[in-house]
Amino acid sequence: MSFFNPVFAFVFVPLVVVIYNLFPKKLRAYVLLAISLLFFAFISKWLILYLILSIISIYRTGIGMQKLEEKKKEVLKTVEKDEKKAVKESYKKKRKFVLVLCIIFNVTFLFMFKYFNFFAVNLNLLMNYFKVGHQITIVKHIAPIGISFYTLEALSYVLDIYYGKIEADKNILRVALYLAFFPQLLEGPIARYSDTAEALYAGNKVTFESFTFGYQRILYGFAKKLIIADRLNIIVKSVFEDFNSYNGLTVFIGIAAYTIMLYMEFSGTIDIVIGIGEMFGVRVPENFKQPFFAKNVSDFWTRWHISLGLWFKDYIFYPVSLSKSMKNLTSKAKKKLGNHYGPLVSGSVALLCVWLLNGLWHGAGWHYIFFGLYHFFMILMGNIFDPSVAKACEKIKIDRNKKGYRIFRSVKTTILVFIGELFFRAPSLTVAFAMLGRMFNAASFRVGELLTFGMDIRDYVVLMLGLIGMFAISIVREKGVDVRDNISKKNIWTRWAIYYGLILLILIFGAYGQGYVPVDPIYADF
DSSP, rough: OOSSSSSSIIIHHHHHHHHHHSOHHHHHHHHHHHHHHHHHHHHHGHHHHHHHHHHHHHHHHHHHHHHHHHHHHHHTTTOOOOHHHHHHHHHHHHHHHHHHHHHHHHHHHHIHHHHHHHHOOOHHHHHHHHTTTOOOOOOOOOOOOHHHHHHHHHHHHHHHHTTTOOOOOOHHHHHHHHHHHHHHHHHHOOOHHEEEEEEETTOEEEEEHHHHHHHHHHHHHIIIIIIIIIHHHHHHHHHHGGGSSSHHHHHHHHHHHHHHHHHHHHHHHHHHHHHHHHHHHOOOOOBBSOOOOOOSHHHHHHHHHHHHHHHHHHIIIHHHHHSHHHHHHHHHHHHHHHHHHHHHHHHHHHHHHHHHHHHHOOOOHHHHHHHHHHHHHHHHHHHHHHHHHHHHHHHHTOOOTSSHHHHHHHHHHHHHHHHHHHHHHSSSHHHHHHHHHHHOOOOOOOOOGGGGGGGOHHHHHHHHHHHHHHEEEEEEHTOOOHHHHHTTTTTTTHHHHHHHHHHHHHHHHHHTTTTTTOOOGGGGGO
């Protein structure tokens, strides 16, 4: 079920709110959990079993690690001082063993559903090349929806317990609600246990104020998807399916349209998730922060899919870069390369791990892996050359804080991101490079080509006005102004005029009905 299905947004969600509010406070969390599990069962049927197994595994692992920690403290009280270090190491190994078992258990499901066939196909090709008779059987299966999202949430829970950031929850229903909360199941964001668990279980009443404030965010998400993203999809689909029929600039427009479409759709989905969370008094983490104002590729990825970036930073980048071997490498590299370039060596190893996994997380394909390596290379180049660029700008008296330079920097970053997303969207590396070549080799441009996509002048006018409106809101938010808070403080007439105005814009200008093909959310596939 798509969040942008009117039945979900305007029938299912209000019905959930009514049912939830009918129950006393102490029972609301259980009602929400039951609804969430039924919702998952409705869209994934028997595959809900894997979600339940994940819930049980992280709950038992958390309790197991907590008990080992408590036992360690008891044992430490009874041993001599010189024995304490050995006791601590012993229990650390036991806790790590329990943790690793849980990680293997959950990652195995993810691997089997999402990556097994990709590796099997490539291993079969390798065995054919070396004339090995054995072939791995390709398995046909359907993955549980949202498995990439809830698996990372599950791992963050047990890892945070292991690192001592949170204590294991003794209530399995609270753990289950954290992992199964229905708005987050499809496309995230990837919340930590400390972000949402307590508020989810609190059973806060949905008030008229929280309901309308949440729907304000939901309507904003609908506007992004139906007015902008679904129109851009018409251009994207035409260009990517038959790029050889278009000139270079039109191909570039198609590539740029895809990145903007992806942003509008994914951030629009997150708007809906956050809006539903606000109804229940739950602060779901933000996942985007004006990414097209980023100063470089690294900055872009701190603003885009924020929850995924933070997950990789906390659970991959830091553990790798702060490991004993990497610390030794840093120490040696600093002596030879200095204080700036020395730490970059171990940092680059950790960064490579992050972006290889980032690419694979998005999908099982070489173009996804290349997508990750492309961003690794761009960020690495930025890290290496930024001091030189800063010195050059200082030498020729260019102020990097001036508005003109900031705009140049953001435009350059955006173009680099467009190229990266080309590899993300293209069905293969071969097609991606062919499109890149077409973009530079077929430079002529005919305005009439834009009218061959199935959109008329009115569609382009609506699209441009929608983009201008969203860009204006982004500028205001980038300056630190809370647009939604300002609207909520307006008098009732102004406030509701804005709400109804937004509803009318969606109804009148939304890309739905005759002539438009419904577009499934892209990130639901992950």
